[in-house]
Amino acid sequence: MRRLGAGRSCHDVGLMSGHAESLASNPVADIAFTAPARCLIGRGAKDQVAALVRERGQKVLVLRSASVLWADVLIEELDTLGAQVTSLTARGEPTVDQVRDAVARARASAAECIVAIGGGAVIDLGKAVSGLCVSEGDVLDHLGLGPDPAPKLNAPLPFVAIPTTAGTGAEATRNAVIGVPEQGLKISLRDPRLVPDLAVVDASLTDGLPKSLTLSTGLDALTQLIESYLSNRANPVTDALARGMIGPAAAALQTLMTREDETARDTLAKASYLSGLALANSGLGIVHGLAAVIGSRGGAHGAICGRLLPAALTVNHAALIKAGRPTARCEEIERWLQDGLGMSLRPFIDRHGLASLGALHCGPPLWEETARNALSASSTQANPVRLSVAEVHQILKLSS
Incomplete structure (x- = not known):
């Protein structure tokens, strides 16, 4: 997990091939493409979320922005489908303490699936929780701030990302930016398995x-x-x-x-x-x-x-x-x-x-x-x- 200066600009990179201009002299491009396992794009996509989440587990932790009222609708739909839902409101960009709290809630509820509804910060929090709640050690251990190498995450829980802003693209990436306020840092927790299992891109959630x-x-x-x-x-x-x-x-x-x-x-x-x-x-x-x-x-x-x-x-x-x-x-x-x-x-x-x-x-x-x-x-x-x-x-x- 590499240390980064700050901000939601700290994204992971996957490929090392050159520009198209150079492909004529080296026509072989070695591409290993990173993407969510599944993505639903279009108005009305959100209507399919509850059933798809329920397929991924009965015990669900929903991380949400306070301003996204549709999250209440999804929680009601999950309840109707027999899911046991724990809801947590995320505020601002995730800090170490916020990640610890969310991880503790996920573990206490024995969550089987993590859902994040909101902007890039909420989605980053969801990625971090999906990996850390099933892994040993504290979040700081995994950020590599100590003298020892950061331990490897265990296989993350199924994670569903539902963006409600159109900008960060966090629903398609494999890193989570976490703030360490006491050190004036933001550090990116990275793992290829943190890419959401399902991204739901419904522009109606950005209307207005x-x-x-x-x-x-x-x-x-x-x-x-x-x-x-x-x-x-x-x-x-x-x-x-x-x-x-x-x-x-x-x-x-x-x-x-x-x-x-x-x-x-x-x-x-x-x-x-x-x-x-x-x-x-x-x-x-x-x-x-x-x-x-x-x-x-x-x-x-x-x-x-x-x-x-x-x-x-x-x-x-x-x-x-x-x-x-x-x-x-x-x-x-x-x-x-x-x-x-x-x-x-x-x-x-x-x-x-x-x-x-x-x-x-x-x-x-x-x-x-x-x-x-x-x-x-x-x-x-x-x-x-x-x-x-x-x-x-x-x-x-x-x-x-």
């Missing part, structure tokens, strides 16, 4: 989300698609996922900044899930490397990513030219964003009130330290080109 939350989570999904496409570990499968979704995701986000629209919600929910698949199998880049560091100081992860993305694209493009590397992907992305948003990304995020870098706890005095720390973040290792501290510092300056 506030504009600010739609913007920040949508930018998270968009950043994950873009960084996966630019990643030095990209492969033909992740290329297909990202290439076909960046433009539609941008257009859907633009629509939702002006009006509520079911079709746009459907597109953004799909984009979020596919972005999770892409990042889990290709890695990310400098935006998420920076977000890992900045996130330790607070601020919404999606807002951090969205604020950094325009400058990161500019700096990466220049660095690729300097290194004599192909830039076609950068130019494709710029075109897709322009077409989808009706303008460049920076004016779009400013027009719709995305938080400034200073408001996200990264003012100029912190730029040098942030740039240096971001270069060692796990996400940065998949950036399409190696950047210098000065170049990362430039991303922060251009983002201000």
